[in-house]
Amino acid sequence: MRPTDAPYDLDAVLRPVAEARGLPNAHYTDPDVFAEESAALLADTWAGCAVAAQVPENGDALPMTFAGVPILVIRDRKGVVRVFQNVCRHRGMILVTAPRKIEGAIRCPYHSWCYGTDGRLVATPHVGGPGMNVHPGVDRSDLGLAEIRSHIWRDVVWINLSGRAPPFEEAFAPLRTRWAEFEGKALVHGGPESAFTLDVACNWKLAVENYCESYHLPWVHPGLNSYSRLEDHYNIEAPGAYSGQGTVVYRQMVDGDGGGAAFPDFDALSEKWNTGAEYVAAYPNVLLGVHRDHAFAILLQPVGPGHTREEIHLYYAAPDTATAKREANAALWKEVFEEDIFVVEGMQSGRAGPLFDGGRFSPAMDGPTHCFHAWAAERILSHRSEASGLSAAE
Amino acid sequence: MSAPAGALRPAAAGTPDLPAPEAAATLDAALVHAHESGDKAVLARLYADAAARADDTRQKAFYLTHAYVFALDAGLADATRLHARLRALGCEE
DSSP: OOTTSOOOOSGGGGSOTTTOBOOOTHHHHOHHHHHHHIIIIIISSOEEEEEGGGSOSTTEEEEEEETTEEEEEEEOTTSOEEEEESBOTTTOOBOOOSOEEOSSOEEOTTTOOEEOTTSOEEEOTTBTBTTOOOOTTOOGGGOSOOBOEEEEETTEEEEETTSOSOOHHHHTHHHHHHTGGGTTSOOEEOOGGGEEEEEESSOHHHHHHHHTOSTTHHHHOHHHHTTSOGGGEEEEEETTTEEEEEESOOOOOBSTTTTSOBOOOOTTOOGGGGSOEEEEEETTTEEEEEOSSEEEEEEEEEEETTEEEEEEEEEESSTTOOHHHHHHHHHHHHHHHHHTHHHHHHHHHHTTOTTOOSOBOOTTTOHHHHHHHHHHHHHHHHHHHHHHHHHHHO | OOOOTTOOOOOSSSSTTSOHHHHHHHHHHHHHHHHHHTOHHHHHHHHHHHHHHOSSHHHHHHHHHHHHHHHHHHTOTHHHHHHHHHHHTTOOO
C-alpha cells in the first residue's frame, strides 16, 4: 500500500449507514480478493447459476464454470433439474464441453466411463482389462457424479457449491414470505426473444449495488422517471438476505395508446400490485423483478474481478402472449439495463483510484446498497476468521 | 490405439462375397469412417459386427464393450441387449 492509499477497513463497512464506508477498492479489482469472495460469497451461499428454462427437455445439458468450478446443469430422464460437478470420477476429465442434449448417457471422452443423467456411473469399459468392464476395486455405486446442492425457485437454478449453506427454504424464507402472493403461480419463460446477455466491464457486486437503489433513477433513466418519480419509490432492506427498491406507480405495457390489451396478470394478486412493482437483489448474485403481469431474473455470472456477464430472462403469467409484445417488453428492459452499463463500468474504473476509501452513503437513499455491503463484509470477515482459525490449528 | 491383434475375421454374414482380409479391411475402414463422423449408432452396429467376427471370448467382449458403450451413449434400445450379452460373458455387472 502506498502512503497515500485509503486505509483498508472492512469494519467501517459494518457501521450504520450514516457512518459507514463502502467496500474497499480491492474488493473490485484484486484477483486474490475475487477468489476469496468466490468462496465466501458465491460458493458458501445459494447462488443462481442458470434458469431451468435453459434445459427445457429431458437430457438437455448446460455446462458452465461458476465461482471457478466446472458444473453441469442437466434435466434428467425423469425431468428433474440437477447440477453436477462436470468432472469424470476416473481421471478428472471435463465431461461436457458445450450445451447439448444427452441422448443416452454422459460418456467421458477420455476412457468412455458413462454416467446416467441422474449421475449414476453405469459403465466402466475395460476397467478390469480389455473386454472386462468390472473390477473388485471399482465400486460404481461409490463413483457417481458429484452432485451439487440445488433448488429451483422462480425458475432460477440456485446452487450451494460448498454444501454448507442452510436449507434453501430457510435461507430464502424472508423473500418468499415477502412475495408470497407470487408463490405457486405459473411462471412462463418468454422464449428466445425474452432472454439476452450483457457483457459488462465491472465487478459483479457493482451490478448488485446499482440495481438495488432507486437514487440513480432520475439521472440515469430519465425516460423511466418521466412517469416514475423518485418519490414514488421505496427502499427494501432485509439484512443478511436481500435488498432492493419498490415503486408504487408501475404502468403496464399496453397495445396502442392506452386502452389496448396488456399482458395477463398473475392470478389473484392483491391491490398492492395494481400499480406496485419490486426489484430485489437476492444475495449474492440474482436480481429479481416482479410486476402484476411479468417478472424477470438477472443472473450475474462473475467472470473476473472486473468482468461480469448479465444473463436476463423475462417471464409471463401465461404461455400464449404475443411474440411481438414480448419482444417490445424485452427491448424496453434491455434499454434500461444498457443505460446502467456506463455507471457500473465507470464505478469499476473509479476503483483504480487509490485515494477512494469505499465512499460514503446517502443515509436516506443508499440503505439497500449498504445492506448488501454489510452482508458481504460480514461474510468475508467470517470466512477470514474461519480460515485463520484453520491455519492456526494446523 | 487399436483392437487386439488378429481380432477380425470375416463374418458368415454381412460380407459373404469377400475373402477374409478384404472383409476385415472393409470393416476397419467403416469403423474409422464412423469414428470420424461421430455416428454412434453406426459405431454400435459395426462394433457388434466386429464382435461377431471375433476369434475368442476376450476379443468378442472387447468389441461388444465398444458396441455397448456407443449404444448407451446414443440412447439406443440395443444397449440393453448388448449389456445382457456382456453379463452372460461375465464382463459386466
